[in-house]
Amino acid sequence: MGKLLAVALVLIAIISAVPILMHTWWMPEDISTHGHMIDHQMSETMAEAGIAFVAAQIVLAAFIGMFGDKKDGRKATHLPGGAKAVVIAAFLLVGTEVLALGVFGRDAWAEVYFKPAASDAMPIQVQAEQFAFYFRYTGPDGKFGALHPDKIDEGSQNFFGLDPANDVESRDDIVAASLVIPVNKPISLMMHAKDVGHSFYVRELRIQQDFVPGLDIPMHFTATKIGKYEIVCTQLCGLGHYNMRAYLEVKSQEDFDQWLKQQSQ
Amino acid sequence: MPDASAPAVHQHAAPTSFLRKYVFSLDHKVIGKQYYGLALVSVFIGMILSWLMRFHLVWTNAAIPGLQLLSKNGAPGGVMTPEYYLSLLTMHGTLMVFFVLTNAPFAGFGNYFLPIQVGAEDMAFPRFNMMSFWVTFVGFLVLVTAFFIPDGPPISGWTAYAPLSAVGKDAGPGLAWGQNLWAISIGLFCVGQLLGSLNFIATTLDLRTKGMTLARMPICTWAWFITSCIGLLAFAVLLPACVLLILDRVAGTSFFIPAGLVISDHLQPHAGGSPLLWQHLFWFFGHPEVYIAIVPAMGIVSHILMASMRKPLLSVKVVYSSMIAIGFLSYMVWGHHMFLSGMNPFSGLIFSFPTLVITIPATIITMIWIGSLYGANLRFHTASLFSLGFVSMFVAGGVSGFFLAQPSLDIYLHGTYFVVGHFHMVMGVAAIFGIFAGTYFWFPKMTGRMMNDTLGKLHFWVTFLGAYCIFMPFHYLGFAGNVRRYSSFVDDYLQPLLPVHKFITIAALVTGAAQLVFLFNLIHSRFKGAAAPDNPWEATSLEWSTSSPPPFDNFGGRHIVVKHGPNEYGVKGEKGDYIMQDSPEPEPAGD
Numbered sequence: 135m136g137k138l139l140a141v142a143l144v145l146i147a148i149i150s151a152v153p154i155l156m157h158t159w160w161m162p163e164d165i166s167t168h169g170h171m172i173d174h175q176m177s178e179t180m181a182e183a184g185i186a187f188v189a190a191q192i193v194l195a196a197f198i199g200m201f202g203d204k205k206d207g208r209k210a211t212h213l214p215g216g217a218k219a220v221v222i223a224a225f226l227l228v229g230t231e232v233l234a235l236g237v238f239g240r241d242a243w244a245e246v247y248f249k250p251a252a253s254d255a256m257p258i259q260v261q262a263e264q265f266a267f268y269f270r271y272t273g274p275d276g277k278f279g280a281l282h283p284d285k286i287d288e289g290s291q292n293f294f295g296l297d298p299a300n301d302v303e304s305r306d307d308i309v310a311a312s313l314v315i316p317v318n319k320p321i322s323l324m325m326h327a328k329d330v331g332h333s334f335y336v337r338e339l340r341i342q343q344d345f346v347p348g349l350d351i352p353m354h355f356t357a358t359k360i361g362k363y364e365i366v367c368t369q370l371c372g373l374g375h376y377n378m379r380a381y382l383e384v385k386s387q388e389d390f391d392q393w394l395k396q397q398s399q
Numbered sequence: 400m401p402d403a404s405a406p407a408v409h410q411h412a413a414p415t416s417f418l419r420k421y422v423f424s425l426d427h428k429v430i431g432k433q434y435y436g437l438a439l440v441s442v443f444i445g446m447i448l449s450w451l452m453r454f455h456l457v458w459t460n461a462a463i464p465g466l467q468l469l470s471k472n473g474a475p476g477g478v479m480t481p482e483y484y485l486s487l488l489t490m491h492g493t494l495m496v497f498f499v500l501t502n503a504p505f506a507g508f509g510n511y512f513l514p515i516q517v518g519a520e521d522m523a524f525p526r527f528n529m530m531s532f533w534v535t536f537v538g539f540l541v542l543v544t545a546f547f548i549p550d551g552p553p554i555s556g557w558t559a560y561a562p563l564s565a566v567g568k569d570a571g572p573g574l575a576w577g578q579n580l581w582a583i584s585i586g587l588f589c590v591g592q593l594l595g596s597l598n599f600i601a602t603t604l605d606l607r608t609k610g611m612t613l614a615r616m617p618i619c620t621w622a623w624f625i626t627s628c629i630g631l632l633a634f635a636v637l638l639p640a641c642v643l644l645i646l647d648r649v650a651g652t653s654f655f656i657p658a659g660l661v662i663s664d665h666l667q668p669h670a671g672g673s674p675l676l677w678q679h680l681f682w683f684f685g686h687p688e689v690y691i692a693i694v695p696a697m698g699i700v701s702h703i704l705m706a707s708m709r710k711p712l713l714s715v716k717v718v719y720s721s722m723i724a725i726g727f728l729s730y731m732v733w734g735h736h737m738f739l740s741g742m743n744p745f746s747g748l749i750f751s752f753p754t755l756v757i758t759i760p761a762t763i764i765t766m767i768w769i770g771s772l773y774g775a776n777l778r779f780h781t782a783s784l785f786s787l788g789f790v791s792m793f794v795a796g797g798v799s800g801f802f803l804a805q806p807s808l809d810i811y812l813h814g815t816y817f818v819v820g821h822f823h824m825v826m827g828v829a830a831i832f833g834i835f836a837g838t839y840f841w842f843p844k845m846t847g848r849m850m851n852d853t854l855g856k857l858h859f860w861v862t863f864l865g866a867y868c869i870f871m872p873f874h875y876l877g878f879a880g881n882v883r884r885y886s887s888f889v890d891d892y893l894q895p896l897l898p899v900h901k902f903i904t905i906a907a908l909v910t911g912a913a914q915l916v917f918l919f920n921l922i923h924s925r926f927k928g929a930a931a932p933d934n935p936w937e938a939t940s941l942e943w944s945t946s947s948p949p950p951f952d953n954f955g956g957r958h959i960v961v962k963h964g965p966n967e968y969g970v971k972g973e974k975g976d977y978i979m980q981d982s983p984e985p986e987p988a989g990d
Contacts, residue, residue, distance in 0.1 A: 136777060139784065142864070146864075150871050159876065159878055159879040162880070172808065175807050179808060180802075186794075191794065191795075193769055194787070194791060194794070197772035198787060201708075201772055201774060201775040203709065203775075204776070205776075210708070211773070211774030212713065216713050217714030220766045224759060224763040232755040236752055236805075239806070241807075242807035242810075243747060243748065243810075248744065264662070283659040283661050328660070329562075330562050330570055331560050331563060333814055335880075337811070342809075342810050344741050346674055346675060347660050347674055348658070348673065364890050364892055366882055367882075368814030368815070369560070369814065370485070370555065372571040373482035373485060373571050374481065376884075376886045376889060377889055379889075379890055
C-alpha cells in the first residue's frame with residue numbers, strides 16, 4: 135500500500151505540473167504598461183511554489199515508500215539533524231522566499247496603487263450597478279457634472295443621476311455602455327457604485343478593483359494594444375452577477391476621436 | 400504550570416431516561432457524537448448542493464429531476480435559475496464552513512476526546528456543553544428553514560457582503576427573510592461556539608488528572624485548546640457583526656449602508672454606514688476561522704501519524720509552538736481578503752507581510768510531519784492513509800497561499816477559481832481528510848466496533864485522487880481568469896474553459912459517490928462491525944486506557960494517574976513498542 139501511495143503522489147506531482155509548464159490554461163497576453171511586473175512576479179512565485187509543491191510531494195512519497203512497517207522488529211530511526219535541522223531549514227527556505235516575494239512583489243503593487251495617474255491622463259468615470267457598467271466622459275469642458283442619486287432614472291437613460299437642466303457641467307457629459315479608450319493613453323478611472331458592491335476586472339489589463347458603495351475609488355492604467363476585451367464583474371452582486379459585463383475597446387487615437395465625436399452629437 | 404494534582408471531579412449519576420441519555424445529555428461523549436452527527440447531516444446536504452451546482456454549471460439548461468420539489472420558483476421544471484444557484488452556493492458555503500469544518504474536528508471530536516485525553520470525567524461545565532450543542536442545533540434549523548420559505552435562501556454568499564446583504568428585498572431574491580434567517584443562524588452558531596470554547600479552555604486548564612502536565616497532553620488536546628482560544632476571540636467579533644447586520648436590516652440602522660444607494664429604482668433610506676466595516680468584522684473572524692477548521696485537523700493527524708509511524712514526531716513541542724504562532728498570527732492577516740476592497744492600498748502591504756510570515760510555522764509543521772516519516776515503521780490502515788493524504792493536500796493547498804498573500808498577484812487572481820481551489824484544498828479537503836482520519840481512528844473507541852478497512856481504503860483512494868481531480872484544475876481555471884460565483888459562463892473568454900468544468904463536475908460526482916461508501920461503512924459498522932478491542936492501534940493516550948466505548952464516567956471509577964508522555968512509541972514497553980500514558984512501568988532507558 136505504501137509503494138502504491140508513493141507512486142500516486144509522484145504521479146500527482148508530475149501531472150499537476152504539466153499544464154502549468156505548458157501554459158495550457160494561463161493568463162492572456164498583457165496589454166498594459168504595468169502588467170509585465172505582475173506577470174514577472176507571477177512567474178517567480180510559480181517557480182518557487184511549484185518547486186516547493188513538487189519537492190514536498192516527492193519527499194513525502196519517498197519516505198512513505200521507504201519506511202513502511204516490515205514487521206521485522208526494526209527500531210525506528212530519526213532524520214539526521216532532527217527537529218532543529220527542520221526548523222532551521224524551514225526558516226531559511228521559506229523565510230528567504232517570503233522576503234523575496236514580499237520585497238519584489240511590492241513594486242508591481244506600487245506601480246498600480248501608489249504611483250499617481252499621469253498628469254495628462256484622460257478622466258473617465260465608471261459606474262457599476264446591478265447588472266451593468268456605464269462609462270462617463272467629461273465632454274469638451276473637461277469637467278464631470280455632479281451626481282444626484284435621486285435623479286437616477288433608467289427609463290430615460292439617466293444612469294448616473296445627472297441634472298443637465300440646472301447643472302451646466304453635466305450637459306456635455308458623454309455616457310457610454312462600453313469603455314472606449316485610445317491606445318497608449320494614460321486613463322484615470324473613477325470607480326463609483328450605484329447600488330451594491332461590484333468589481334472591475336479586465337484580465338488582459340491586469341486590473342481588478344472592487345467598487346465600494348459610498349466610496350469613489352481612483353484607478354489608472356494605460357492600454358498598449360488595440361482590440362476589444364471583456365470587462366467582467368468579480369464581486370457577487372446579485373442574481374445577474376454572471377451576466378454583468380461590458381467591453382473595453384482600445385482604439386487608435388484617430389478612431390477614438392471619431393468615436394467621441396459621434397457620441398457627443 | 401503546576402500539575403493539577405487534585406482535579407475537580409464532576410460527579411453526576413448516569414442518566415436512565417431516553418431524553419437525558421440520548422437527547423438532552425450532559426455527557427460530553429454524547430454531545431461529541433451529536434456534534435459529529437450534525438456535521439454529518441450538514442456535509443451530505445452541502446455535498447448534494449455542490450453536485451447540483453456543478454451539474455448546473457456545465458448543463459445549464461438541463462432539468463434536474465425533482466429539484467422543482469425543493470423550490471418551485473428556484474427551479475421551475477427542474478431547471479435551476481441563476482438566483483437559485485446563488486442560494487445553493489450560499490447554503491453550501493455556510494453549512495460547510497460553520498456546521499461541518501467547525502463542528503466536526505473541533506466541537507465533535509474535541510468534545511468526545513478532550514476530557515478523556517486529560518483524564519477528566521466530563522467537561523468543566525456540562526450544562527453549558529449541552530446548551531452549546533442545542534444552540535448550534537437551533538442555528539442549523541434556522542438556517543435550513545431558509546430552503547422552505549417563499550423567499551428562499553439568501554444569494555449573498557457565505558461572506559454576506561454588505562450592502563447586498565443589508566438592504567433587504569430590493570437587492571434580490573432571498574435577501575428578505577432568507578438573509579434574516581442566515582444572520583440569526585450564524586449569531587446562534589457564534590453563541591454555541593463561544594460557550595464551547597470557554598468549556599474547552601476551562602476543562603484543559605482545570606480538569607487535568609494527576610500527572611497530566613501541559614507537556615504531557617496529547618498533541619490533539621493541544622490543538623483543541625489552541626483552537627478554543629482562537630475561537631473565543633473570533634466568534635466574539637462575528638456575533639456582534641451579525642447583530643449589527645440584523646439591526647441594519649430590521650431596525651433601520653446604517654452600520655454597513657452608506658447614503659445615496661439606488662437599488663431596484665429605490666433610493667435607500669440609509670446614510671453614514673460603511674460596507675468595508677462589515678468586511679473588516681467578517682474577516683477578522685473569517686481568517687482565524689480557517690485555523691479553527693485546520694488546527695484541530697493538524698492535531699488529529701499528528702496524533703494518528705505517531706501511532707501509525709510507531710515513533711514520535713521529531714518534536715511535538717515545535718508542532719504545538721507553531722500552532723500557537725499560527726493562532727497568534729491569524730489575527731493579523733484578515734486584510735489579505737480585502738486587498739482589492741478599496742481599503743487604503745498601504746494596508747495591502749502591511750497585511751501581506753504577516754500573511755507571508757504565517758507560512759513559516761505552517762511549513763515547519765509540514766516539514767516535521769514529512770521529516771518524521773523518515774525511519775518510521777509505517778502502518779497503512781485507513782486512518783493513516785487519510786493522515787498522509789492530509790499532508791499531501793495541505794501542501795497542495797498551502798503553496799497557492801504564496802500567490803494570494805501578495806497583493807500584486809491578487810490583482811489578477813482575486814475573485815477567480817484560483818481562490819476557490821486554494822481554500823477548498825487547504826481548508827476544506829485537508830480538514831475533511833482530518834475528520835475522516837479521526838473517524839476511522841476513533842470509531843472503535845466511540846462505538847466499540849471496528850470499521851471495515853477494505854471499504855475504508857476504497858473510500859480513501861477514490862476521495863484522494865478525486866479531490867485532486869476536482870481542485871487542482873480550479874487553480875488552472877484561475878490562471879485563465881475564470882471568475883467565481885457565476886451561475887453560468889456566458890463570457891466569450893470562458894467558453895474554451897467549459898471542458899475543464901465538465902471534467903471537474905464528473906470528478907465531483909464520482910468522488911461524491913465514494914462518500915456513500917463511507918456512509919454505508921459508518922452505519923453498517925456501527926451495528927455489524929467486528930468487536931473493537933480497547934486499544935486496536937496500540938496507541939498511548941488515555942482514551943485507549945479505557946474500554947471501547949468508555950463507560951459513563953470515562954474510566955469506570957478509576958482515578959487515572961499519568962506517568963508518561965503521550966508519544967512513547969518505538970520504545971521497549973510491556974505490551975510492545977509503546978508505553979501507555981497511565982502505565983505504571985518506568986520510563987524507558989534513553990536510546
